[in-house]
Amino acid sequence: xxxxxxxxxxxxxxxGLGACAPEDNSSSGSSTPSGADACAxxxxxxxxxxxxxxxxxxxxxxPWFSNNDPSNGKGYESAVTYAVAKKLGFExxxxxxxxxxxxxxxxxxxxTFDLDVNQVSISEDRRKAVDFSSGYYDVRQTVITTAGSKIxxxxxxAELVDAKLGAQVGTTSYTALRDQVKPKQxxxxxxxxxxxxxxxxxxxxDGIVVDLPTAFYMTAAQLDNGKIVxxxxxTGTTEQFGFVLEKGSKLTGCVTQAVDALKSDGTLANLQxxxxxxxxxxxxx
Amino acid sequence: xxxxxxxxxxxxxxxxRRGRARRSTLIAVASSVVLLALVAIGIGSTPGWPRVRETFxxxxxxxxxxxxxxxxLWLNIRVMLSCAxxxxxxxxxxxxxxxxxxxxxxxxRVFAAAYTDIFRGLxxxxxxxxxxxxxxxxxxxxxxxxxxxxGGAALVLTYSSYVAEVFxxxxxxxxxxxRAAARSLGLTYRQTLRFVVLPQAVRRVLPPLLNDFxxxxxxxxxxxxxxxxxxxxxxxxxxxxxFNFTPYVVAGLLFVALxxxxxxxxDYVARRQGWYGxxxxxx
Numbered sequence: 321x322x323x324x325x326x327x328x329x330x331x332x333x334x335x336g337l338g339a340c341a342p343e344d345n346s347s348s349g350s351s352t353p354s355g356a357d358a359c360a361x362x363x364x365x366x367x368x369x370x371x372x373x374x375x376x377x378x379x380x381x382x383p384w385f386s387n388n389d390p391s392n393g394k395g396y397e398s399a400v401t402y403a404v405a406k407k408l409g410f411e412x413x414x415x416x417x418x419x420x421x422x423x424x425x426x427x428x429x430x431x432t433f434d435l436d437v438n439q440v441s442i443s444e445d446r447r448k449a450v451d452f453s454s455g456y457y458d459v460r461q462t463v464i465t466t467a468g469s470k471i472x473x474x475x476x477x478a479e480l481v482d483a484k485l486g487a488q489v490g491t492t493s494y495t496a497l498r499d500q501v502k503p504k505q506x507x508x509x510x511x512x513x514x515x516x517x518x519x520x521x522x523x524x525x526d527g528i529v530v531d532l533p534t535a536f537y538m539t540a541a542q543l544d545n546g547k548i549v550x551x552x553x554x555t556g557t558t559e560q561f562g563f564v565l566e567k568g569s570k571l572t573g574c575v576t577q578a579v580d581a582l583k584s585d586g587t588l589a590n591l592q593x594x595x596x597x598x599x600x601x602x603x604x605x
Numbered sequence: 606x607x608x609x610x611x612x613x614x615x616x617x618x619x620x621x622r623r624g625r626a627r628r629s630t631l632i633a634v635a636s637s638v639v640l641l642a643l644v645a646i647g648i649g650s651t652p653g654w655p656r657v658r659e660t661f662x663x664x665x666x667x668x669x670x671x672x673x674x675x676x677x678l679w680l681n682i683r684v685m686l687s688c689a690x691x692x693x694x695x696x697x698x699x700x701x702x703x704x705x706x707x708x709x710x711x712x713x714r715v716f717a718a719a720y721t722d723i724f725r726g727l728x729x730x731x732x733x734x735x736x737x738x739x740x741x742x743x744x745x746x747x748x749x750x751x752x753x754x755x756g757g758a759a760l761v762l763t764y765s766s767y768v769a770e771v772f773x774x775x776x777x778x779x780x781x782x783x784r785a786a787a788r789s790l791g792l793t794y795r796q797t798l799r800f801v802v803l804p805q806a807v808r809r810v811l812p813p814l815l816n817d818f819x820x821x822x823x824x825x826x827x828x829x830x831x832x833x834x835x836x837x838x839x840x841x842x843x844x845x846x847x848f849n850f851t852p853y854v855v856a857g858l859l860f861v862a863l864x865x866x867x868x869x870x871x872d873y874v875a876r877r878q879g880w881y882g883x884x885x886x887x888x
Contacts, residue, residue, distance in 0.1 A: 427850075449848035450848060494845075509834055509842065510832050515832075516832075519738070519832055522742050522744075523741070524751075524831075
């Protein structure tokens with residue numbers, strides 16, 4: 321009697337496991353769409369019909385977004401997203417924003433967004449987990465500090481080796497700090513750039529490594545006596561930010577087409593002029 | 606004087622008991638194996654399993670990340686051990702303060718009670734931010750600036766309040782007759798506490814104390830918000846390289862590998878000191 325009950329329970333458990341297993345939707349996307357009409361609005365495989373769901377983290381930082389509100393079309397990434405949506409045939413009102421933490425954007429499993437825009441750098445290793453559109457911004461990593469710190473007048477990367485530098489966790493800024501500067505002290509790693517700025521104000525660190533537009537924003541708006549030390553030398557391959565899409569998403573090709581079109585017609589360059597300061601940061605040797 | 610031999614009947618009994626014991630073991634092993642196999646088949650046959658396996662259980666990736674994560678864990682261990690010593694001292698002091706008798710000690714009792722109330726209630730993360738970013742922002746000369754020190758201080762303040770309550774429960778669980786007997790033998794209040802009450806109290810609360818210690822081991826990673834790199838933060842950095850979560854699993858395994866021997870050790874020590882759990886004896 322007891323044995324029967326136990327076996328019954330075990331069978332139930334396994335059947336239950338099977339029952340809550342999702343259907344396998346073996347989609348092998350990433351293929352280049354043939355012709356422009358493959359990317360017509362009604363043919364796009366979006367999460368919600370008639371709307372483009374775009375994810376980004378909260379808080380959304382300047383100069384990529386404005387006033388922590390991605391839907392106002394201000395800030396570089398917000399503007400680029402609306403331009404891409406327009407290319408795909410979505411009106412401004414049809415773009416639905418969704419808060420997606422940086423880390424959950426690339427967790428395995430089905431995504432809740434069509435695309436995610438969050439200053440995510442494209443890399444071959446990351447492509448194993450998610451799809452990327454083509455790059456919409458070429459990134460340069462920059463070192464910032466405060467006036468009077470020991471690296472304020474550094475002219476070369478070699479002069480940064482003894483400093484205590486910080487970066488945001490999970491960013492290519494940290495990778496650049498680790499691999500290019502090769503500091504003698506363990507880098508300080510922060511959850512957000514705001515915390516890194518706080519530590520810099522407290523003189524707990526000597527400098528922060530961030531991408532160039534953020535560096536301009538931090539030194540202008542967040543620090544009283546902020547100073548850009550300089551850009552790290554480029555390492556041959558240009559680092560780029562791209563839209564994140566679900567691995568094998570059917571949209572990837574179309575989004576890439578839209579980004580490429582915006583690049584060739586000069587829209588991206590104009591938006592960069594409008595939102596991102598591009599000059600005034602020296603190159604470190 | 607012939608050597609004693611168990612009777613035929615007794616030998617049969619022993620053989621029968623051995624047989625039953627063997628049978629029990631076999632059934633237990635078989636049932637465990639069947640259950641594990643069913644679970645493995647159940648999970649393994651889900652459509653998403655290959656994706657989950659390569660994202661969370663990629664042996665090669667885990668091996669690659671191990672040195673970095675282990676280096677982070679070394680920070681956890683150092684923070685944990687140095688904080689644990691201070692926490693036991695402060696916690697015990699607070700508990701003794703709170704159980705003092707007599708009207709003269711009223712302010713101490715109130716202080717201990719208020720301290721526990723406040724620090725048990727405050728979220729640890731807030732205490733860490735207050736000390737880790739707040740104190741250095743004061744720009745006082747002579748105070749350390751390192752994140753590890755202030756993060757550790759926050760852990761000590763918060764955990765002392767937990768541990769103080771555990772010790773207090775232990776002290777108050779010692780039967781009043783023990784104190785009465787000690788005092789009637791001519792021991793002073795201090796001696797009674799030192800030789801009669803505290804040894805029994807500490808022995809009784811060893812398991813919950815270990816709970817707090819294990820919890821501290823994991824919470825020691827929270828000081829990573831101040832910029833230092835612990836095991837979990839190291840795993841996060843590794844994960845960001847290729848969006849593979851195996852390094853987190855590696856960190857988890859390392860934490861568990863720390864915890865299990867510790868648990869066995871404290872159980873052993875408690876038993877050596879004559880603690881038999883709630884039953885109070887072998888029967």
